[in-house]
Each structure stands twice: as C-alpha cells, then as structure tokens.
Amino acid sequence: MQPDPQDAPQARPAGVRPDAPSQTLSRALTMLEAVAERETPPSIAELAEAVDVHRSVAYRMLRTFEVHGLLRRDAAGLVRGAPGLVTLAGGVEQDLRAAALPELTAVSADLGMTAFLVVWDGRDCLTLTTVEPPRGNLVTQRPGTRHPLGVGAPGVAIAAALSAEERERLGRADDEAAGPLTGPRIEEARTRGWAQSRDEVITGVGSVAAPVPAPGRMPAALAVVFTAPSVDHGAVGERLTAAAQRLSAALGEI
Known part of the structure; x- marks a missing residue:
C-alpha cells in the first residue's frame, strides 16, 4: 500500500519556528485591541498604522470583522465594537x-x-x-x-x-x-x-x-x-x- 502524499509531513519555510504565531491572526487581534483600547473610535487609516499594514489590507481585515459582527463603522466611517464582541466575551x-x-x-x-x-x-x-x-x-x-x-x-x-x-x-x-x-x-x-x-x-x-x-x-x-x-x-x-x-x-x- 502506497502512502498518501497528503499524509507526508509538509516542509516548513526556512527560518520559521514550529511554535511561531500566525502573523495574519496576530495582526487581526491587534486591530481588535486597538479599537477596544482607544478612548475615541479610530479611522481605518489609524487602524492601518496601529497594525502596521497598508490601508487596503486594514480595510479587508475590517470587512472580515464586520461580516462576523465584531466591528462596525459608524456614519462618520469611524470603527467601533459591534454586538458580536459582547457574545464573544x-x-x-x-x-x-x-x-x-x-x-x-x-x-x-x-x-x-x-x-x-x-x-x-x-x-x-x-x-x-x-x-x-x-x-x-x-x-x-x-x-x-x-x-x-x-x-x-x-x-x-x-x-x-x-x-x-x-x-x-x-x-x-x-x-x-x-x-x-x-x-x-x-x-x-x-x-x-x-x-x-x-x-x-x-x-x-x-x-x-x-x-x-x-x-x-x-x-x-x-x-x-x-x-x-x-x-x-x-x-x-x-x-x-x-x-x-x-x-x-x-x-x-x-
């Protein structure tokens, strides 16, 4: 019986530790923390700076959070926590x-x-x-x-x-x-x-x-x-x- 190639261990990129955290997930969580910790709602540009990503990347991350009901934008375009955060917490x-x-x-x-x-x-x-x-x-x-x-x-x-x-x-x-x-x-x-x-x-x-x-x-x-x-x-x-x-x-x- 031949082993399934999908069962074989996958090569890890050079320099990446097996316990290294996910950079994408870390940035997403940093965005949530940035919204939660600010006294006033931030703009997308401010979130992009806080997360250290391009504004277009910050926008895509925000859209994902909006889909899951965790963040929302108000009438002025500022980012606020959404009701889903209450359920999550x-x-x-x-x-x-x-x-x-x-x-x-x-x-x-x-x-x-x-x-x-x-x-x-x-x-x-x-x-x-x-x-x-x-x-x-x-x-x-x-x-x-x-x-x-x-x-x-x-x-x-x-x-x-x-x-x-x-x-x-x-x-x-x-x-x-x-x-x-x-x-x-x-x-x-x-x-x-x-x-x-x-x-x-x-x-x-x-x-x-x-x-x-x-x-x-x-x-x-x-x-x-x-x-x-x-x-x-x-x-x-x-x-x-x-x-x-x-x-x-x-x-x-x-």
Whole structure:
C-alpha cells in the first residue's frame, strides 16, 4: 500500500519556528485591541498604522470583522465594537463575574467608589467587571482596562495572589512597565490581605485592592478607585478583604 502524499509531513519555510504565531491572526487581534483600547473610535487609516499594514489590507481585515459582527463603522466611517464582541466575551470567567457582581455592588454602594474585578492576564491585570456607585465622586474603570502586574493596588494584589513559582517565573522579564513581583510590598499585601496605591496608574487616582483566595482558579482581586485625597485605607482594605473572602466561598460552591 502506497502512502498518501497528503499524509507526508509538509516542509516548513526556512527560518520559521514550529511554535511561531500566525502573523495574519496576530495582526487581526491587534486591530481588535486597538479599537477596544482607544478612548475615541479610530479611522481605518489609524487602524492601518496601529497594525502596521497598508490601508487596503486594514480595510479587508475590517470587512472580515464586520461580516462576523465584531466591528462596525459608524456614519462618520469611524470603527467601533459591534454586538458580536459582547457574545464573544460572554463566556470569559462567567462564573467568576457572576459570583463577584453582588459583592462589587455592595462594596460600591457602601464606599461610594467604583468597584471592579481584575484577573491575571499574562504580564498584566485585566478589568473584567465594574460597578459604579449610585452617588459620590465617580472614577470610571472600564471593563477591558489593563495595566502591568506589580503596579497599582490591583497589580500588587494580583501579584500577591500568584504562587511563588509563578512570580519567580514572570519576574520583571523585559517589561519595563511592570513592577517588581517579589519584595516587601508584595509580601505585605499577602500578609494583611490588601494593597494600596496612589498616582501609580493614573495621576490623582488612588486604589485599594484585595486578592481573592481561590486555589485552582485564575488569580483575581477586588478593587476600588477614588480621587479623594484622604481615605481610610485600612477600613477600605478590610471591607474588600471581607468581600474577597465571601467571593472565595461562593466560588467554592460552584
């Protein structure tokens, strides 16, 4: 029996590693990220620059996203997220977000601050869910917002939630924006159960965050942001720690 030529291993282009990522897919994802991270909708020309491709290539990529309902153009021709993104993101840590929502709602109402859930995402911490207070000084924290590990109270809290092996493996690597993932500040957050910061991520904004003890799950933290110059960090930290403990218990029942 002769072997089928289609079953034979295909030659790999010279210089291409077997684990090399797809450049086409990487550019497409970069386009999605560029739309999500901008404060104002970008034009096709701006997306082409962000992705580093010719405008005609960016247009074809955009048309593909439009067909799949992930991006759309408004009347001015600017690019915005489409409803398909909501569906796509709906399953991301769904049980964690659902369990965290009651705690975030209570914390936000009690403290009059924007409360949010962050999770570990590579070398960053990523905001998954946000609850804004019914009154008080509002600081907006959009879902999808990210900043480096070890920076700001949420970044320190997430670093504290990582195992020693994970923190040692990540270290600082080549990421100049990341803060140290070991040291007294991280250990203090692990010991007392919360971290605090001011002017680290956004000038004039303070934050307190508490890691969620949930072994076997993605490291996460509950956090608040505020602009008030004088805040009882200890009281806020204890409130968040209690909420994080309740969230941990709820996750254990799922």
